[in-house]
Amino acid sequence: MxxxxxxxxxxxxxxxxxxxxxxxxxxxxxxxxxxxxxxxxxxxxxxxxxxxxxxxxxxxxxxxxxxxxxxxxxxxxxxxxxxxxxxxxxxxxxxxxxxxxxxxxxxxxxxxxxxxxxxxxxxxxxxxxxxxxxxxxxxxxxxKRYAKTQSLSAAQSQWEKVAPQSYQDLEITTSPKRPGELQLNRLDLGHVIAARTGHGDFADYHERFNHDDAYLLCRCGARKAPLHFFFCHIAKRRAPRPPGPPSEVISFLLGTAKGAQKLATWLAETHFFEDICPRQPLLST
Incomplete structure (x- = not known):
């Protein structure tokens, strides 16, 4: 001055x-x-x-x-x-x-x-x-900045109270921005959310709601489950899964946007839900 x-x-x-x-x-x-x-x-x-x-x-x-x-x-x-x-x-x-x-x-x-x-x-x-x-x-x-910070903090605190146990196990947190998983197509995103929540084409889910016409088994003979894609021996023969301890790899695939993208790519390479573990048995020709 x-x-x-x-x-x-x-x-x-x-x-x-x-x-x-x-x-x-x-x-x-x-x-x-x-x-x-x-x-x-x-x-x-x-x-x-x-x-x-x-x-x-x-x-x-x-x-x-x-x-x-x-x-x-x-x-x-x-x-x-x-x-x-x-x-x-x-x-x-x-x-x-x-x-x-x-x-x-x-x-x-x-x-x-x-x-x-x-x-x-x-x-x-x-x-x-x-x-x-x-x-x-x-x-x-x-x-304004304080209110924004407090709202994010309050949302995270509330999420920690109401988040499903499966989400807590995967360490999925709330985010103020658009989650990266939303970049996936709707079919792949549906598979990721189903595996996270346990609400999908799984044996326990069908039995809980008495879906008598549901098919409960994978082609490998195991019961359909949210994490079966990771352990199915047919899928492992078709394409190698990401290396590492199962607990860490599963958390990465289902708990992060980058992992969800890798999972979508792997599911496409193995044709897991189309051929290995379809909703209904494939018709023999």
Whole structure:
């Protein structure tokens, strides 16, 4: 931040000002708050009466754009206060020959070894390490982020309470993003979900719901089960399964998006559900 006279910048020591704004804030809020505090300090600076313009340099482009423009979202009060201060700058106490001038905003690249910007960053770090005022307020951006974090945490806590045991065994968690398994086609996705839940073309499932017309056996002679695809000796002869201990490989195949994709590829190579373990026995020709 610098003051100029006759449109020529004077070299000044960085103006430091304590901020009484929200402690619980994001970088965006802190930058806006610092600009306001700096401008307030500059307008009270003894040499302000000799200056024409007040130059504020920021390495946060969004804050630089919004400081003198109508703003919505986080830190509205800060931006409104800054615009009020900017309007008051030409009315400040100044010498008769000094022009009214204005507050000018300029963006400067961060981490470019600009001495003044490096000094400002150092002052910001010192401020961040200081004890916050009490009681402190939270900004809109920080509350929004806090609410998002809390909602994700609450969803995960609820999931841990209600998740089926099979999902807990596979260590399948909730996700705020679109699960990668949804990239599979519907048939392959159905096989993965059936193996996870135990709700599908399995002997125990058919017996529980008295499906008298269901076929309960695989071609290898074993009862159909959610994890039978992994142990079926006919399938193992057709295509090797992923190496590793069964407990780890099964958790990978059924518990991760990458594993589900590999399982879908393996099922297609072996024709497991079409030929080896079909819903109904294949007709002999």
């Amino acid at each position: 610098a003051l100029d006279s006759d449109d020529k910048l004077r070299e000044l020591q960085p103006l430091r000002a304590k901020s009484n704004g929200p402690h619980e804030s994001q970088v965006f809020d802190a930058e806006a708050e610092a600009a306001l505090a700096g401008a307030q300090a500059a307008i009270a600076y003894p040499t302000a009466q000799f200056a024409t313009n007040l130059w504020i340099c920021l390495d946060n482009l969004e804050v630089a754009i919004r400081l003198l423009s109508p703003s919505t979202g986080s830190s509205q009060e800060i931006f409104e206060s800054f615009r009020t201060l900017a309007a008051a700058w030409p009315l400040r106490k100044r010498l008769p020959h000094t022009k009214s001038g204005s507050i000018q905003i300029r963006w400067v690249p961060g981490h470019a070894k600009i001495p003044e910007n490096e000094a400002a960053d150092l002052a910001a770090k010192e401020g961040a390490a200081s004890i916050p005022p009490a009681p402190h307020k939270s900004s809109y951006a920080s509350l």
